[in-house]
Amino acid sequence: MSRERTDEQPAPQALPQRALARLRVAVIDRDPGFMQVLANRFAALGCEHRSLSSPATVEALVAMRLNALVLDLSVVGPESWDYLERVCGRLPGLAVIVCTGPSSVAQRVRGLRLGADAWVTKPCHAEELICVIEAAVRRHRRHELPQIDVASTIGEITIRPDLYQAYVGERSLELTAREFEIVQLLAQSDRVLRREEIYERVWGYAMAHGDRSVDVFIRKLRQKLRAISPAWSYIHTHFGVGYRFAPEPEPDVEAADHRAPVEEPGPELPAALSR
Amino acid sequence: MSRERTDEQPAPQALPQRALARLRVAVIDRDPGFMQVLANRFAALGCEHRSLSSPATVEALVAMRLNALVLDLSVVGPESWDYLERVCGRLPGLAVIVCTGPSSVAQRVRGLRLGADAWVTKPCHAEELICVIEAAVRRHRRHELPQIDVASTIGEITIRPDLYQAYVGERSLELTAREFEIVQLLAQSDRVLRREEIYERVWGYAMAHGDRSVDVFIRKLRQKLRAISPAWSYIHTHFGVGYRFAPEPEPDVEAADHRAPVEEPGPELPAALSR
DNA sequence: TTGCGTGTAAACATCCTGTGATCGGGAGGC
């Protein structure tokens, strides 16, 4: 099957995708070096991050729509406990990791009881702190996948991950699970994808040399797409490279220019790479 | 930094109700004194607890229906990492707190990434450990609440979580507890649910590879639904993905011929294939 | 023209799913 992303033996690859990818994290601290190290790690993990050298107001934190907050209590000053309590109280869905210098048991107990999710003592190893954040965020995220399930439309094609269903205008495309995943990948990537890349991201592991599965699936997809809207071609071959998804009028073989920047009816998205 | 010795007094005031009350916690350790101290604290907090001097099998842990597990990795032996991974993998809803002697950063990172919620180094203060457990459990329980006891209606189906009862129009559906939970989950999620997801949210722990319980229950549900309203099929199979609850006669999947030849389907009547 | 990459088609292998049956355990009735 295809869904078996979980425990498939022939998939030595994917570690469970770092939990921080695509999340928003803020760090309130005063050590520029520390924040820089973290910023680098966050960036590497595909995590949207923000460094604050002074405590933001609770309202400001709310506005940031954060998933996690790393907080050095010593930055806040005398009202640190109150601040921590207000933050945790107002943002129950926010993972708060207190990362502060040496502290007493009583302080740690107090912090945790006020709502902090974890207490890390400085100096600490960046990777360990990252893991603590991940652990905290993991639970919050576990049941709120719906946000990834938003429908997206590319030209006439509409993709609904929540229904595992694709549409051309009003009509629905009858796609199998794997076909759908390929269309989804192609449609959401506004660029040429190499076969190896498609295979790896859909199958979950590296493509064997000489494997033509991708080609076969592309053919099936073209067939089904053509059956519904013969006037358009959606999947374009880039000889020697791979495939690209883009709604364009069915070109006659000529296609003199490869990049064929056909006047493309406005809808050619703001060109601003959506990714 | 955080030297501030502000009022360390236990601040008897507004600390929230202890989160461990009525929860089930197990401790796997070999230090009788340590376990006794914890046991006393757990008892004082109204927490159902269990002390194990050797690692229970994963299945045994499942059977205990725990909310949290305190684990000394050194008790497990050479296969401790594997054990930790299996436990976390099978019980995604369990808060796992590793409480072990001195360790390296790499070990802690590994433990956290395998799924542990927190890592506490021995020797540790009992109260602090309790707080860490509470913090971990707090997160887990947070999203168990969203269950609303409000009746909801999807098409002809009415679901009353408060009565554990479902209706088709006026007639009541005689469902067993588990059947009801599955219908409820499916009906309230307006999307395709994968088997693993259904299993995890209904049974409370991860589905074992090859388990077909969900299929069997789906069959029973279809049987009962069909017995009352033969004209509709509510549970739709998405081959290779999972199931989806929808009152309409499946507008998409296998409406007609899969290969849907070029010519549009002329005789496209309702064709309400129930399967 | 040659060589290689791609399109197409069909045969083939896989494994997913529906189904009926069985077994063990727990709840409830007596």
Next chain:
DNA sequence: GCCTCCCGATCACAGGATGTTTACACGCAA
């Protein structure tokens, strides 16, 4: 306390949809 019934877990099997592999024709590039 014992018995019975019902529920839930697990298994085996069959049918069939899906995914993979093989084979060959075609077109692009050099």
